[in-house]
Amino acid sequence: MTTLRLGTRGSELAVTQSSHIADRLRAETGVEVELVTISTLGDRSSAPLTTFGGQGVFVAAVREALAAGEVDLAVHSLKDLPTTPDPRLSLAAIPLREDPRDALVARDGLTLGELPSGARVGTGSPRRVSQLNALGLGVETVPLRGNVDTRLGKVTSGELDAVVLARAGLSRLGRLGVVTEAIDPIQMLPAPGQGALACECRVDDDATIRLLSVLDDPDTRAAVTAERSLLATLEAGCSAPVGALAEIVNDGEELWLRAVVGEISGAPSIRLSASGSPDEATAIGERLAAEMLAEGADQLVSASATAR
Template sequence: MTVRLGTRGSALALAQAGRIRDAIQALGEPCELVVVTTQGDVSKASLAQIGGTGVFAGALRAALLAEEVDLVVHSLKDLPIDPAPGLVVAGVPVREDARDVLCARDGLDLAALPAGATVGTGSPRRHAQLIDRRDDLRVVDLRGNVDTRLGRVRDGALDAVVLSWAGLARLGRLDAATEVLDLESWPTAAGQGALALEVREADSDPATPIGAVIAKLTDPSARDAATAERRVLGLLEAGCAAPIGVASTVGEGSATLWASVHRPGGGRRLDRRRTVSFAADDRGAELAAAADALAAELLAAGAADLAPLGAQA
């Protein structure tokens, strides 16, 4: 059987899916990429206007349900929190670096950008974080693939853009980064740097051919950490317009989970953190408990008054 792997057609999506295809082939299983066009790929409107990052997942999920593909690969940060009926995120491979990076003209870092510098991003979270760090900046909405965004800096239209380390790394473009933003003070999107392998429910069992492949590709540490980060968003009922950063670190016997909730457009933020210890078999459960406590603390501190919560996307 040849595994049909569904993916978006952007350069980054193809690079990500190509890694999964190569890993599947290394297991001795034939695999081919099937490109699916999504609304997010053809629309020029801002992500908030067309429904948030979830617009990238809908067409892939439809192809999976229609049995046009056997497996789809998503950037986990772009996947809606609510599961799709009949589908399961069955695996998360080894995770790439979760940090954001600044790509600025003249090799500048964020502190060195001139007053009033123009920075592009399509993320409400990054927008708020930029203003919280530098309230003199002019932050503008930005769409397009990685090369398009970097090109806006090269041609002088923008002074800088904020992108993910993972995306640049997968495209071999880390040379464009002029500053790596510290995850401790700049938590990124829940699940950033991780890929999600989604299948039909019937294929999620490791006893099935597709399920067995996914089980071999899954990194349990990455899966548990990303699941906990996304659990925080789910408990906060955070929609696509909610500027929320969530990050984690996982060690041998302990893990730390932290989050920041920002006022839209910046100007105020809430930060909370939880560290847990665990035995080898309890990591997932302890991280889930930390996510529950973290979300409860944020809500008790007024997160719902600060950010637009209660609106899933």
């Protein structure tokens, strides 16, 4: 029996996500899957992601190993994947998405609204900083990097009052018990693609493309396609202060996309929405991005990049 080599980052979350995909492939196709861990720039550097753009820092080495034939497929957090396609690779499957919301983990079980003025909230995301500042809660945002346990430990030790993480990652790690609030997208829109996984293989590997196709979820693919189309049209990288969330509604007949672009300070910001058929996901994202650009979104993205 052929064994597929699955390339993954070595972090606990990445290995957990990749193991989940490996288990599904074994169960649904009967193939054997071996995990191969690959070190990435994002793993090796402790510098803030914004200092080197954030674009692709967690996936580049894995994708190069895939293109070179060192592994047969790769699993990424979709939000880390650059929006510019790699002609060597095929995004063969986007499985059913986890809850895409951000999650607050705060001392004493506090919610966002209960945090006192001056509370220290850790996050390494300009998108989260921008939206937290826009809420006008008077909290202080503190730059934060590291794995999930490192970030949670900042709260446990009292160094920080709270941290904001992706709920999906905590769910996959079995750590939802630490969440004190799943943040409503009305308050904080997630990163484009947040909560979804990307399964890639080589574009000429028809056998693996067929195997991965059984994992693909059409509704999730349509939603994240709209979100990533917006991000690409804005010409904003994954570290830009851009939030977007698409949902399939009305029994699958409509796609509704909401997006926000802001400055790190929280003001001004542009928040708009668009809708259409899921079959037009790319066009919906492009159309909404064009509307945001007409409102000055490019200037906000540039200003935030300068501020960082």
